[in-house]
Structures are given as C-alpha cells and as structure tokens.
Amino acid sequence: MIVVTGATGKIGSETVRLLAQRGAATKALVRDPSRAPGGSFPDGVDIAVGDFERPDTLDAAMRGADTVVLISTSVPAHEIAAIDSAVRQGVRHVVKITNHKASESSPVDRRRDHARIEAHLRASGLAFTLLAPNLLMQNLFAFAPMIKQTRGFVMSAGDGRFGMVDSRDVSATAAAVAAAPAEHAGHTYLLTGPELITYDDVAEALTDALGHEIEYRRLSPAEHREAMIEAGVPEPAATSNAQVFGLIADGDAAWLSDDVAAVTGAPPRSLGTFVADHVSAFA
Secondary structure (H helix, E strand, O other): OEEEOOOOOHHHHHHHHHHHHHOOOEEEEEOOHHHOOOOOOOOOOEEEEOOOOOHHHHHHHHOOOOEEEEOOOOOHHHHHHHHHHHHHOOOOEEEEEOOOOOOOOOOOHHHHHHHHHHHHHHHOOOEEEEEEEOOEHHHHHHHHHHHHHHOEEEEOOOOOOEOOEOHHHHHHHHHHHHHOHHHHOOOEEEEOOOOOEOHHHHHHHHHHHHOOOOEEEEOOHHHHHHHHHHOOOOHHHHHHHHHHHHHHHOOOOOOOOOHHHHHHOOOOOOHHHHHHHHHHHOO
C-alpha cells in the first residue's frame, strides 16, 4: 500500500492518478473530505481523512502502508509528525518532495524548514528518496488574473534563468519511485524541464499562444514584497517569496537535470507544451 499525503494538491492528485493507473494499491490522505468529493480519485483508490496535527488520524491512515509519498506545505511539525507515524506503523520508505538547496544555514525560511525535515527523516531509520523540483510551471497560474486584466505580469526575478518543470512530471517521478522504492533508496533526484528559460521566455510563450502581447514587468524584490503584501499575501510568505525571486535573479535556479527522463523513461514537458495545454487559463 502506498499512502500519498497532500492528495488534493497539484502534485499529490496526479501522483494518486498515476499510481492507480499502474495498478498500485493507493491511499489518498486528505485533511478536508469536502475537497475530495466522489469521483475525484480513480476507482480503487482508498481515501483516508487525516490531520497532520492529530497523530491518531495519521496512524490510522498509514496502517498497513509500505511507502509514503510525503507532500505538504513543508511545515516542519507536520511532516515530522507524518514521519513519526510512518515509523510507528512499520512503513519502510518515504518519498519526500523537498528543495534543492535545503540547508540549516539558508537565508530562506522554507529551505531551512526542508533541511529540518530532511534531518529528521535521515535520523528516523526509514529508507527514503528525495525529489527536488526546480520552479513549477503550474505556479504560473497565479499570474492568470493579472494577465487577463492587464496583459502582463509582475516579477522580481530579473533576467534570471531557471529549469522550470511541469508538476505533472514531478508526479510521474514520484509515482515511478513509489512503485519501486528499493531501486531509488538514498537517492536525491533534481527535477527540471528540458531547458533553461527566463520570465521573458514565459511572456513570449504566452504572447504566441494568446495572439497578443504579454508583458513581463520587472520589480525589485523589495517592491515585489510590498506588492504581494498589498495583494493579501501574508507577510512571512511575501518575504520568503521575495528572497527566492531575488536569488533566481542571481542565478540560483539556473540548473538542469536529466533525472525526470532517467526515472520515468519519458522526457519532461517543455514550457511550450505546458502553455498549449493550459492556454485557456490565461485567456
């Protein structure tokens, strides 16, 4: 049995679908059952209601599981609780979505959080595999309202390049690892698309797909932080986001890997494919 946490999110829901497609016994862990109405998961997938802050619900969900695909908003206490439950219930392998620069000394809060979770996972005695995606193409959906209203978007990543990856390819990698975990124990896989791109490239791809110009409007990280706060983003998240965008401008995300293809046997999707598949979201 494979348990997938965060099963209603972008990566989790597709991972569940792909595991079911493989015929793997799969359980989708959801916190809010209203977000997983009937028919939202493939036939044969078990649904467990669990709360990271209620260990008894995690234990019930993980009972009988061999492998856990650990996906969350990366709150250390939550993922640590899931790891501890996995140990109690005899789970053998954890597949964790992490950050490629998780470090206790990172200036970015979320990277320090991932490092704390990774340290706990390593100390747990469980076998594990880490999946570290570059920027997710699906994050571009956050630009959609602004693009529709203003024919452009704001960002503070300058001319920084990044190996943006489609979350469907992250899910495909997670499913492939979870289906045969022993082959991947101890590995960290860096997940990217096929090419380095910039936000100018994103604007150009959207321009081509929509048939009218989409403008990339540059802000400084400080300006972007204030804009995010004014838009309702909580201040800690806005601060962390601005830090990351500034690092991208400095080249932090300018890396590529062949790991998606190596693990899944299929090449990762390009930005052009992502935009063609989802153009209606930006129109």
